[in-house]
Amino acid sequence: MKELFLKEMSLYIHIPFCKQKCLYCDFPSYSGKEKFISKYIDALNEEIKSKVNHYKIKSIFIGGGTPSYLNEKELKKLLKCINTLNLEKDLEFTIECNPGSLTEEKLEIMKKYNVNRLSMGLQSTKQSILKEIGRIHTFEEFENNYLLARKIGFKNINIDLMFGLPNQSLEDWKNALNKIVELNPEHISAYSLIIEEGTCFYNLYNQNKLNLPSEDEEREMYLLARKILKENGYYQYEISNFSKEGKECYHNKVYWTLKEYLGLGVSSSSYINGKRIKNIDNIENYIENIDNNKSVNEEIYINNINDNMEEFMFMGLRMIKGIEEEEFKARFKKDIDEVYGLIIVKNIKRELLVRNEGRIYLTPHGIELSNSVMSDFII
Numbered sequence: 001m002k003e004l005f006l007k008e009m010s011l012y013i014h015i016p017f018c019k020q021k022c023l024y025c026d027f028p029s030y031s032g033k034e035k036f037i038s039k040y041i042d043a044l045n046e047e048i049k050s051k052v053n054h055y056k057i058k059s060i061f062i063g064g065g066t067p068s069y070l071n072e073k074e075l076k077k078l079l080k081c082i083n084t085l086n087l088e089k090d091l092e093f094t095i096e097c098n099p100g101s102l103t104e105e106k107l108e109i110m111k112k113y114n115v116n117r118l119s120m121g122l123q124s125t126k127q128s129i130l131k132e133i134g135r136i137h138t139f140e141e142f143e144n145n146y147l148l149a150r151k152i153g154f155k156n157i158n159i160d161l162m163f164g165l166p167n168q169s170l171e172d173w174k175n176a177l178n179k180i181v182e183l184n185p186e187h188i189s190a191y192s193l194i195i196e197e198g199t200c201f202y203n204l205y206n207q208n209k210l211n212l213p214s215e216d217e218e219r220e221m222y223l224l225a226r227k228i229l230k231e232n233g234y235y236q237y238e239i240s241n242f243s244k245e246g247k248e249c250y251h252n253k254v255y256w257t258l259k260e261y262l263g264l265g266v267s268s269s270s271y272i273n274g275k276r277i278k279n280i281d282n283i284e285n286y287i288e289n290i291d292n293n294k295s296v297n298e299e300i301y302i303n304n305i306n307d308n309m310e311e312f313m314f315m316g317l318r319m320i321k322g323i324e325e326e327e328f329k330a331r332f333k334k335d336i337d338e339v340y341g342l343i344i345v346k347n348i349k350r351e352l353l354v355r356n357e358g359r360i361y362l363t364p365h366g367i368e369l370s371n372s373v374m375s376d377f378i379i
């Protein structure tokens with residue numbers, strides 16, 4: 001009976017290890033740190049046990065890095081610990097996997113310990129592009145892993161794809177989309193390449209050594225993705241995310257609807273009790289702090305009402321159905337027009353926003369210019 005009163009929570013768990021760093025990647029992930037994996041998992045399990053047992057877990061996302069890079073023993077150790085938590089019956093439990101790093105045994109372990117969704121980072125189906133962006137796998141390895149996961153019984157699989165990549169043509173992108181829809185995954189994420197500071201691509205870009213598609217070509221790629229995916233039964237529910245009916249990612253919607261979540265592991269972030277909390281980045285310090293019962297928080301920021309209103313708007317507008325005016329009022333005790341009236345009218349006039357039946361959302365053109373629309377909502 002006591003369990004009935006536990007607060008619902010979503011967990012993000014970070015695995016910061018990768019076999020090799022991709023050239024575009026600015027995520028907190030490292031290659032060459034394998035010697036810390038075992039101790040890291042022990043420390044992570046301690047953090048999980050100390051912070052999570054008074055919640056009812058609604059969704060879990062193990063991301064990275066490359067969670068599937070853990071060996072069978074470490075993977076089992078982590079999943080076993082997670083399975084001691086109060087897991088909801090309809091839990092959505094995702095693990096990010098990189099092609100080439102999955103084995104039958106790993107997939108069996110995941111299945112046994114209630115993982116019910118895989119998110120596979122494929123990015124491109126063309127070998128020369130995969131190589132050029134620093135991916136370590138081939139399309140064939142991806143395909144083998146995908147089919148193996150199906151054989152073992154995974155019925156909810158996401159595939160990540162990227163466009164706007166160096167030397168990628170519209171035709172390449174079209175082929176990638178067509179090849180992937182043929183495999184019939186439940187969910188597809190299609191992201192455009194962003195050149196982030198601190199990455200190899202950032203340096204190459206500054207030296208004019210990246211042959212990137214033009215802005216117009218990139219826009220065409222995005223429109224093509226929307227067209228092909230729609231024709232194949234994928235419903236777009238967020239700027240970069242498409243799913244089969246009923247297969248939207250619950251966990252991501254937690255972020256976009258400004259619900260609470262708890263981040264565990266190095267570099268993870270939490271949003272809880274109105275606070276944004278960020279864990280430290282250094283793996284060795286993280287292990288040491290956990291071993292010595294010290295905090296692993298690096299930064300705690302208490303969101304004020306303006307932060308919350310801004311985040312509610314620009315996270316919510318990422319979703320195709322946008323935000324609900326009544327929800328804004330219920331959360332912030334203010335009418336949305338009192339805060340954003342002029343901005344909403346301005347963007348409706350520019351045909352970038354629509355206001356309809358109590359909701360505000362981006363028009364198809366607004367989706368293309370989403371960054372500009374969202375920046376208007378910063379108070």
Ligand code: SF4
Nearest residue numbers: 018021022025029065
């Ligand atoms: S596998 Fe993912 S996390 Fe690791 S370096 Fe590549 S993009 Fe980054």
